[in-house]
Amino acid sequence: xxxxIRYVILFSFAxxxxxxxxxxxxxxxxxxxxxxxxxxxVLKKGDGYASWKLxxxxxxxxxxxxxxxxxxxxxxxxxxxxxxxxxxxxxxLIFGMPAAWGLARYSFTGKKIIYMLYIIMMMxxxxxxxxxxxxxxxxxxxxxxxSAIILPGIFSTFSVFIMYRFFCGIPESILEAARIDGAGEFxxxxxxxxxxxxxxIISAMVLSFLECWSMMEQSMTFLETKSLWPLSLFLPEIxxxxxxxxxxxxxxxxxxxxxxxxxxxxYLEQGIASAAVKE
Amino acid sequence: xxxxxxxxxLFVLPGLLGVFVFYVIPFGDVVRRSFVQAVGSGFAxxxxxxxxxxxxxxxxxxxxxxxxxxxxxxxxxxxSLGIAVLLQGQEKGKNFxxxxxxxxxxxPAASVVLLWNIVFDQSGMLNGILSFFHLKGKDWMNSGAAxxxxxxxxxxxxxxxxxxxxxxxxxxxxxSIYEAAKVDGAGAWKCFFYITLxxxxxxxxxxxxxxxxxSFKVFREAYLVVGNYPQEKIYLLQHVFNNWFLELxxxxxxAGSVLLCIVLVVFVFLLQRSWDKEV
Numbered sequence: 245x246x247x248x249i250r251y252v253i254l255f256s257f258a259x260x261x262x263x264x265x266x267x268x269x270x271x272x273x274x275x276x277x278x279x280x281x282x283x284x285x286v287l288k289k290g291d292g293y294a295s296w297k298l299x300x301x302x303x304x305x306x307x308x309x310x311x312x313x314x315x316x317x318x319x320x321x322x323x324x325x326x327x328x329x330x331x332x333x334x335x336x337l338i339f340g341m342p343a344a345w346g347l348a349r350y351s352f353t354g355k356k357i358i359y360m361l362y363i364i365m366m367m368x369x370x371x372x373x374x375x376x377x378x379x380x381x382x383x384x385x386x387x388x389x390x391s392a393i394i395l396p397g398i399f400s401t402f403s404v405f406i407m408y409r410f411f412c413g414i415p416e417s418i419l420e421a422a423r424i425d426g427a428g429e430f431x432x433x434x435x436x437x438x439x440x441x442x443x444x445i446i447s448a449m450v451l452s453f454l455e456c457w458s459m460m461e462q463s464m465t466f467l468e469t470k471s472l473w474p475l476s477l478f479l480p481e482i483x484x485x486x487x488x489x490x491x492x493x494x495x496x497x498x499x500x501x502x503x504x505x506x507x508x509x510x511y512l513e514q515g516i517a518s519a520a521v522k523e
Numbered sequence: 524x525x526x527x528x529x530x531x532x533l534f535v536l537p538g539l540l541g542v543f544v545f546y547v548i549p550f551g552d553v554v555r556r557s558f559v560q561a562v563g564s565g566f567a568x569x570x571x572x573x574x575x576x577x578x579x580x581x582x583x584x585x586x587x588x589x590x591x592x593x594x595x596x597x598x599x600x601x602x603s604l605g606i607a608v609l610l611q612g613q614e615k616g617k618n619f620x621x622x623x624x625x626x627x628x629x630x631p632a633a634s635v636v637l638l639w640n641i642v643f644d645q646s647g648m649l650n651g652i653l654s655f656f657h658l659k660g661k662d663w664m665n666s667g668a669a670x671x672x673x674x675x676x677x678x679x680x681x682x683x684x685x686x687x688x689x690x691x692x693x694x695x696x697x698x699s700i701y702e703a704a705k706v707d708g709a710g711a712w713k714c715f716f717y718i719t720l721x722x723x724x725x726x727x728x729x730x731x732x733x734x735x736x737x738s739f740k741v742f743r744e745a746y747l748v749v750g751n752y753p754q755e756k757i758y759l760l761q762h763v764f765n766n767w768f769l770e771l772x773x774x775x776x777x778a779g780s781v782l783l784c785i786v787l788v789v790f791v792f793l794l795q796r797s798w799d800k801e802v
Contacts, residue, residue: 250609255616257606258623261682264638265626285646293651294641343538350531358539365546367732367791369739371764372784375556375776376549378768399541429530458631460743461761465768476631479747490637498634505629509622516684517691519733520726 267296268498271491272308274300279487307488311496318493325474328393329456333449335398341445344404345437348411349419362401370461381466392466397456403448409518410444411437447515450508457501557777571778581779584763587756592738595677599734602678603685608715610686611693624683632743639748643672669754676744681737685730692726693719728798732791
């Protein structure tokens with residue numbers, strides 16, 4: 245009996261968590277008319293309440309085709325998102341990864357202060373740094389360019405923290421052995437640090453990607469030109485004509501994140517858990 | 524040894540420079556501006572702070588944000604801990620369940636906006652379900668109930684993240700303690716209160732901080748669903764900052780950012796102290 249209750253609780257929460265994806269998936273294959281019929285009350289066109297179907301009665305690919313072939317704005321936004329996420333991730337590998345390594349494996353004057361600074365930075369929500377970011381981007385004449393989103397994103401310290409945790413877990417004896425064999429510090433980082441800390445690096449990248457893909461405060465604030473906007477600012481609307489297209493677009497917007505999520509899931513879990521467990 | 528210290532610092536330096544250029548130095552400028560008059564450059568003393576603290580919108584938003592945190596944090600922490608404990612004893616489908624809980628992490632706010640509209644509209648699905656049970660529905664988005672929608676969004680989004688964190692903590696508790704307790708005749712509840720709870724205290728600290736910080740991101744859903752001027756009950760600090768930014772009130776923003784930063788640092792510091800003391 246206890247077992248049954250546990251099953252019911254665990255699976256009903258799981259269902260609640262994934263239901264939006266299921267809804268959008270169904271909506272992607274529905275025709276406009278079917279959607280409008282379902283949500284007519286919300287559109288103030290019918291009585292009763294909105295409803296939904298988990299399986300379309302008249303499945304169609306029409307909206308998918310229209311989205312893929314006939315919506316240039318959507319594609320523009322999609323590629324903007326890819327560009328922003330790609331730029332930030334690459335930058336975090338170039339700047340964040342060595343920083344995490346340096347903080348994790350070496351002791352030098354001021355290290356503690358730098359570490360504290362990184363932790364405090366990690367905790368600050370966008371609202372605290374909004375004005376300072378604006379001021380520096382204005383000074384560098386970067387406002388209203390993709391760099392306004394990418395450059396500050398590169399130096400966000402959250403991914404450094406995740407990689408730091410994993411780098412700390414590498415046994416010192418391995419590095420010591422390499423030093424005795426005459427390896428230089430940079431060699432050790434590239435030959436031992438990166439491969440042995442790979443799980444942490446991937447975890448940090450998966451988490452960063454998910455964050456980049458849905459971040460919108462920065463773009464809202466620093467990008468005026470709509471053609472630069474990422475997909476996270478795409479505001480789908482349900483009207484008679486484009487209901488299907490909107491649903492389709494909503495689904496397409498979450499697809500890359502879900503793919504990264506599914507393929508990097510173990511790493512994602514490790515990355516999240518690394519914050520909880522002290523080394 | 525000196526060489527090694529230098530190497531460590533060199534690893535950290537490029538990333539650190541970026542952090543200084545984009546965050547630390549401009550934040551210093553923000554602190555300066557918070558003491559300077561909006562027009563001209565005269566010293567304003569505490570005037571800007573006074574202005575912010577007596578600003579009606581700011582007080583409303585600060586109160587709402589605090590209320591949101593006080594309602595959400597205990598709910599989320601309790602619920603996710605419960606699920607984590609149940610999930611630990613689960614054999615079948617454990618991995619599937621874990622990923623199902625994590626899915627919302629990958630879903631950008633833009634993708635759920637449409638669904639939220641269909642579900643929470645006055646004639647939306649939620650009211651449909653309520654009416655089936657002969658309960659009176661609400662106009663969820665345009666009344667005080669919007670607060671509930673926000674709470675739901677937050678918990679929906681962060682549940683899996685916290686479950687994974689708790690599970691990492693639970694994993695660290697040695698199985699033998701439970702076995703010993705069972706031999707002595709302790710039931711499941713006793714085990715939970717006398718073994719699980721005391722042993723996950725250190726992890727709980729991290730989880731509270733992370734969940735608290737994630738609560739600032741719920742603004743995304745609020746913004747995309749109802750825009751810049753939402754229902755009074757869900758007018759959050761993020762809305763204030765956004766509106767100040769739009770009207771370019773640099774003086775208010777500067778003082779507001781500094782205040783928020785101080786509150787956050789003090790909160791974390793106090794939490795840490797109370798944590799260390801009790802252990």
